[in-house]
Amino acid sequence: MSGVTGPVLRVEALGVSYGALVALDDVTWSVREGEILGIIGPNGAGKSSCYDAVTHLVRRRGQVFLNGEEVTDIAPHLLAERGLKRAFQQNAFFHEMTVLENMITVLQDRYGTGLVATTLLPFAEARRRRDAVEDARQRLMRFGIPEAYHGLKPTNIPYGTQRMLSIALAYGSGAKALLLDEPAAGLGGKDMTHLIDLLISLKQERLALVVIEHHMDLIMSVADKIVVLEQGRLLATGTPQQIQSDPRVLEAYLGRAQ
Numbered sequence: 001m002s003g004v005t006g007p008v009l010r011v012e013a014l015g016v017s018y019g020a021l022v023a024l025d026d027v028t029w030s031v032r033e034g035e036i037l038g039i040i041g042p043n044g045a046g047k048s049s050c051y052d053a054v055t056h057l058v059r060r061r062g063q064v065f066l067n068g069e070e071v072t073d074i075a076p077h078l079l080a081e082r083g084l085k086r087a088f089q090q091n092a093f094f095h096e097m098t099v100l101e102n103m104i105t106v107l108q109d110r111y112g113t114g115l116v117a118t119t120l121l122p123f124a125e126a127r128r129r130r131d132a133v134e135d136a137r138q139r140l141m142r143f144g145i146p147e148a149y150h151g152l153k154p155t156n157i158p159y160g161t162q163r164m165l166s167i168a169l170a171y172g173s174g175a176k177a178l179l180l181d182e183p184a185a186g187l188g189g190k191d192m193t194h195l196i197d198l199l200i201s202l203k204q205e206r207l208a209l210v211v212i213e214h215h216m217d218l219i220m221s222v223a224d225k226i227v228v229l230e231q232g233r234l235l236a237t238g239t240p241q242q243i244q245s246d247p248r249v250l251e252a253y254l255g256r257a258q
């Protein structure tokens with residue numbers, strides 16, 4: 001191996017239209033393993049549409065490559081199986097299940113189905129379930145969700161921990177590339193610090209992370225590179241330093257936010 005690897009996720013000339021409205025036009029970016037790509041832009045700039053395009057939830061133009069292989073025509077659930085995972089702006093939980101059961105459910109690709117519902121289990125099944133429970137417990141802790149919350153329903157745990165849970169559930173049993181949509185929304189103080197620590201630890205584990213974020217301090221401190229969208233078009237791309245001193249960006253976005 002040369003040691004130089006290509007991008008984990010690459011999108012080329014992505015475009016999305018809703019009727020006559022062009023929400024995204026000719027947008028190209030890529031992210032490597034162990035890298036955090038930030039996507040910023042004013043409200044309505046096309047950031048979420050970009051994720052919808054990547055994960056094939058909308059009709060779109062352009063191409064998507066995962067680990068160098070074109071996956072443009074692959075269905076959304078098959079993209080997830082191949083390691084392209086996404087967390088949404090709104091928390092998405094199974095509300096009738098506990099935090100632990102939610103986690104076990106997303107590990108079913110690893111341990112098989114029926115883990116939560118099964119009651120009378122032959123020995124092998126019981127062991128499979130024990131392994132799944134322990135795995136789920138460890139994963140929750142790793143994503144900053146203390147054991148005291150594992151038996152509660154997701155809506156009964158603090159909001160900051162709910163955001164961590166939604167990232168843990170999106171990541172599931174593992175991902176090559178993870179798309180996060182405003183993970184810092186509604187967070188403050190130590191929740192923000194926990195989120196930064198989590199993003200950095202995922203990066204250190206060689207995950208390719210893409211993060212849409214309005215919280216400038218957070219994204220400028222964790223991202224390796226930034227893509228700026230405005231009115232569906234790619235306005236600028238570069239390191240946080242380059243972006244923060246780019247007059248076009250200051251004019252279009254950062255200047256307005258101050």
Ligand SMILES: Nc1ncnc2c1ncn2[C@@H]1O[C@H](COP(=O)(O)OP(=O)(O)OP(=O)(O)O)[C@@H](O)[C@H]1O
Binds near residue numbers: 041044046048
């Ligand atoms: N399903 C849809 N049908 C019609 N128009 C849509 C749809 N989804 C988004 N749009 C429009 O497409 C444009 C881009 O929206 P998008 O949600 O991608 O922007 P965004 O940058 O994610 O915004 P925000 O920061 O507010 O989440 C906006 O003008 C929006 O109103």
